[in-house]
Amino acid sequence: MRIRATVAAVSGALALSALAVPAAQADDSAASYRADVAKIRQAAQAASGRAAAEEGKPYALNVTFSNFKIAKAVKVGTTNHVSTTVTYTLTHGADVNIAARDFITDPIIYKGSYTSPDNRLYGNKPAKCTATSATTADCKGTIDVYPGAHELINSDAGSWKAAAEATAFNGQDPEGETFDITKVGYKGQDGLGGTLVQRYxxxxxxxxxxxxxxxxxxxxxxxxxxxxxxxxxxxxxxxxxxxxxxxxxxxxxxxxxxxxxxxxxxxxxxxxxxxxxxxxxxxxxxxxxxxxxxxxxxxxxxx
Missing domain, CATH: 2.60.40.730 (SOR catalytic domain)
Known part of the structure; x- marks a missing residue:
């Protein structure tokens, strides 16, 4: 799977803030939060068939996603950065604090299967969510594409599927000595729709x-x-x-x-x-x- 070069290069140490809060909120560039979220996502997917209480797996975060909306087509040229707005509704349990500094949610589009994609594209920043009730929020994010960074190959053109994810770090530092992944909540949901990624x-x-x-x-x-x-x-x-x-x-x-x-x-x-x-x-x-x-x-x- 191809990933953004700046994300692939970032180390765990660079992805941490001085307050041991995942850098999604300390510095909301792609390179500052993507590595920590990817670690949680990979652990959740790798352990998807195991018992929920087994060590090494984040717990299932009590959230769902709906009303996912994205442009029918994302037209990508050869060099210019392309940004496409995505909106969706996040519904969560009363135990989930979406206002926490280390709560992160974002939209995803992917080519192939969700758990083993040929390629994924994200936004530069986490989505921003506005509460509409005690348990729902309207979220707005982006999908950002940098063709000059070789994020895409020609065979990627065509239909992509859409998903969204949310991570509640709950004060846990993925690079800290006392990090406990079982205290981190994660939920990824696919099948939310789709779009075309097209060669301009x-x-x-x-x-x-x-x-x-x-x-x-x-x-x-x-x-x-x-x-x-x-x-x-x-x-x-x-x-x-x-x-x-x-x-x-x-x-x-x-x-x-x-x-x-x-x-x-x-x-x-x-x-x-x-x-x-x-x-x-x-x-x-x-x-x-x-x-x-x-x-x-x-x-x-x-x-």
């Missing part, structure tokens, strides 16, 4: 000659490309159907003229007959791995 797409168009005589051919070229998460460049999207559309000058509506397919390098080329002034554009409907995109219309003056 680009589409160009160029109609020539300009101007052109009525009845003469117009050549319309372009290129459909998408982000490659493994070399941080854009490459042509091969053998994809793309619509050529035309909008008459003075109109607000584009009409499809024909459908062609990209070639082996993602390039497009076709010809039409000049009739009236207007704008040509290419439009791509998108796939599960790549979002829909429209080229900016190119005006042709027909004389």
């Amino acid at each position: 797409s680009k589409l160009t168009v160029n109609a020539t000659p300009e101007p052109v005589k009525k009845g003469k051919p117009i050549t319309v070229t372009g290129k459909l490309s998408r982000a490659n998460w493994e070399d941080n460049k854009y490459h042509g999207y091969v053998n994809q159907p793309v619509n050529l559309q035309f909008r008459k000058n003075g109109s607000n509506t584009y009409t499809t003229v024909k459908t062609i397919r990209t070639n082996s390098t993602g390039d497009l080329k076709t010809t039409v007959t000049a009739s009236v002034d207007g704008y040509f554009r290419y439009t791509f409907a998108g796939t599960t791995t790549t979002p829909a995109v429209n080229a900016t219309g190119d005006f042709v003056d027909v004389q």
